[in-house]
Amino acid sequence: MTEVRRDGDFKISNSDFEKLHDRRVNSRLLRAAVTWLVALGGTAAVTAAGRAMNLNHVTVGFGFLIVVLAAALRGGLPAGTVASIVATLSYNFFFFQPLYTFTIHDPSNWVALAAFLVTSVTVSRLVIAARIEARRAKLRHQELETLYGLSVELFTATNRAGALGDAAGRALVLLGAREGGLVLFDGAPERQDAVWWRGDKPDEIGERIADVARRGEPLELASTAGGPRDVYLPLFAGGETIGALVARGSEASMPALVSVSRLVGLAVERERFIEENAHVEALRESETLKTSLLRAISHDLTTPLTAITIHTESLRRKAERDEELKAPVTGIAGETGRLRRRIDNLLSMARLEAGKAKPRREPTPPADLFRAVRENLPLVRVSVHVDDDCPDANVDPSLALEILVNLIENAHRASPPGVPVELLARVHPSDPAQVRIEVLDRGPGMPRDVAQGGLGLEIARGLAAANGGSIDFAPRPDGGTIARLDVPAAPLPVGELA
Amino acid sequence: MSGAPLILVVDDDPAIRDSMERELRANGYSTVSATEGGEGVRAFETHAPELILTDLSMPRSDGFELIAAIRATARTPIIVLSVRGNDADKVRALDLGADDFVTKPFSVAELMARIRAQLRRTAPAATLLAFDELSIDLERRRVKQGGREIRLTPTEFALLALLAANAGKPMFTDTIISRVWRDAPGTTADTVRVHMSALRKKIEPDPSSPRYIVTEPWVGYRFIAEPV
Numbered sequence: 201m202t203e204v205r206r207d208g209d210f211k212i213s214n215s216d217f218e219k220l221h222d223r224r225v226n227s228r229l230l231r232a233a234v235t236w237l238v239a240l241g242g243t244a245a246v247t248a249a250g251r252a253m254n255l256n257h258v259t260v261g262f263g264f265l266i267v268v269l270a271a272a273l274r275g276g277l278p279a280g281t282v283a284s285i286v287a288t289l290s291y292n293f294f295f296f297q298p299l300y301t302f303t304i305h306d307p308s309n310w311v312a313l314a315a316f317l318v319t320s321v322t323v324s325r326l327v328i329a330a331r332i333e334a335r336r337a338k339l340r341h342q343e344l345e346t347l348y349g350l351s352v353e354l355f356t357a358t359n360r361a362g363a364l365g366d367a368a369g370r371a372l373v374l375l376g377a378r379e380g381g382l383v384l385f386d387g388a389p390e391r392q393d394a395v396w397w398r399g400d401k402p403d404e405i406g407e408r409i410a411d412v413a414r415r416g417e418p419l420e421l422a423s424t425a426g427g428p429r430d431v432y433l434p435l436f437a438g439g440e441t442i443g444a445l446v447a448r449g450s451e452a453s454m455p456a457l458v459s460v461s462r463l464v465g466l467a468v469e470r471e472r473f474i475e476e477n478a479h480v481e482a483l484r485e486s487e488t489l490k491t492s493l494l495r496a497i498s499h500d501l502t503t504p505l506t507a508i509t510i511h512t513e514s515l516r517r518k519a520e521r522d523e524e525l526k527a528p529v530t531g532i533a534g535e536t537g538r539l540r541r542r543i544d545n546l547l548s549m550a551r552l553e554a555g556k557a558k559p560r561r562e563p564t565p566p567a568d569l570f571r572a573v574r575e576n577l578p579l580v581r582v583s584v585h586v587d588d589d590c591p592d593a594n595v596d597p598s599l600a601l602e603i604l605v606n607l608i609e610n611a612h613r614a615s616p617p618g619v620p621v622e623l624l625a626r627v628h629p630s631d632p633a634q635v636r637i638e639v640l641d642r643g644p645g646m647p648r649d650v651a652q653g654g655l656g657l658e659i660a661r662g663l664a665a666a667n668g669g670s671i672d673f674a675p676r677p678d679g680g681t682i683a684r685l686d687v688p689a690a691p692l693p694v695g696e697l698a
Numbered sequence: 699m700s701g702a703p704l705i706l707v708v709d710d711d712p713a714i715r716d717s718m719e720r721e722l723r724a725n726g727y728s729t730v731s732a733t734e735g736g737e738g739v740r741a742f743e744t745h746a747p748e749l750i751l752t753d754l755s756m757p758r759s760d761g762f763e764l765i766a767a768i769r770a771t772a773r774t775p776i777i778v779l780s781v782r783g784n785d786a787d788k789v790r791a792l793d794l795g796a797d798d799f800v801t802k803p804f805s806v807a808e809l810m811a812r813i814r815a816q817l818r819r820t821a822p823a824a825t826l827l828a829f830d831e832l833s834i835d836l837e838r839r840r841v842k843q844g845g846r847e848i849r850l851t852p853t854e855f856a857l858l859a860l861l862a863a864n865a866g867k868p869m870f871t872d873t874i875i876s877r878v879w880r881d882a883p884g885t886t887a888d889t890v891r892v893h894m895s896a897l898r899k900k901i902e903p904d905p906s907s908p909r910y911i912v913t914e915p916w917v918g919y920r921f922i923a924e925p926v
Contacts, residue, residue: 506802506804565895567905567907570907598915
């Protein structure tokens, strides 16, 4: 016998198993000896007592019946029947005239003896039937206890494959399986992993397991491992066959074995669920970490930047009258603003990646967006125009602002000094459900304009997509580039003005 | 108001606190400062400032607690210094009773304009509101823009009067619905949007560059007291 096993604290070694087997064999021999002693010794004792005390026939008959009953109880139908016959013969030989012969003169004694034989055999049968019932009940009880123990084990402990195999193996042994075990599939029924196994596992068993898994139904076969039969049960989890449970030489009932396979399947499914849940939990924690990191970064970068901005403005005020200082201070202010916008870009990108930039769209007048752009880019000259019939844009205002700031910075870099960047907003020429916002420059034109965009442009595209919009570029007549942002419109509801 | 108005600055970062105090003093205000909410509440009780500037995220007691504590007893204007991207915090601060917010990093000019607007709003209620070219006579229900009288519908006038009386303060759309429409059934943000659009076309000298009324993302509308 071989035993395949992983880890875990439960161990039934082969020597244990053999001892168990030897003990069973020994107890069976002892039992048979006692039964025959009861049957023969009891008959002899009743005969001796009947003769010595000169008891009447009825009393002796009842004495024999008790012996037959005891024999049947201990040894089953064979012992009961043998005891009945021996008792009938003794009864005839020692108590019916003529004594010490197997002949009977009085026909009424024939009737009595026949009645005794029939009664004793019937009583034996009844007793045996009751005994079988009791034994079955005891088996079912054992099976139930085993299943209960298994379910408690499976659903209170962590179910690593090893621990799972041990629990299933223990249940199989308790259900009287002589060989067999738990096999899990690694992707396909052909790739079998014996998580727990007792006894030989020739290739034909592997084939039978694969066959059962493919058919998805239990298989019962005459046992080659001793005992009544071999049972192969497919294991299901999450609607697929994940392995098989094999009980060889077990007399356990089919429902009990099916229950074991279901419990093991559920445990595997539960284990998978726990693993998936742990994964989701880990993802959630990483999201929380990202969010708090974002918060910390945005706070830690914004705070010194705010202080720098305030100091620079203080310097600017003092530099009003100092031409030499004016240019560098204006430069610092401009660069600080640029640094701020780069940080904004970085944070937006991180938010987009962390799934934090879920746009919160609301109707936003393009004129308000343009106004916010001017506040954000105080050093950039812009001219704005919004068509009278231009609908509001249905966008996330802060994301839309960031898109425009990026496009305008790009246009401003490309523009010759002193030439303003133009901003236009109107209804989309071919799709009235969209607003088109254009940023026009007099730069060198495409593609150099676009190539300069770099990271800012990439972020603008990402944010536009998140807003349900798009960005594209076109050459501007008489030189320069037009950057076009198309976003969904939020037209004013008709009939509201009452 | 006599003398220099006193402003309480609450921020845990010394660089911001010091630079802001210096700029405020350079602009003619007196200042007192605190490093967190609890200290801010005590400074408020001791010094009775005319206006409070507070950061939101601070160790121990934060800006939200400060706003709640002060609003329990006083209507002193509170301007919140919020961080970009934390719009939920901004809305929550306004909900708790803050009057305005500026987003870090802000420009000093913008902050000063916001402070002036808040201090002006706390002055005794006038019946004539004047902003640049726009004047609103609340008693006679007359509006003039650049010396020319503008005809407004009763709803438009009510909207303008409400926003102008709260100039510099972001107004929640829900507040506007409850004050102008008295929560009439069926009144939605879109109703406000339609009337606001009509009003803006009438009072704005250049609708492409709004001077008086702007939308305030995720809040509602704001009347700009003075352009920066």
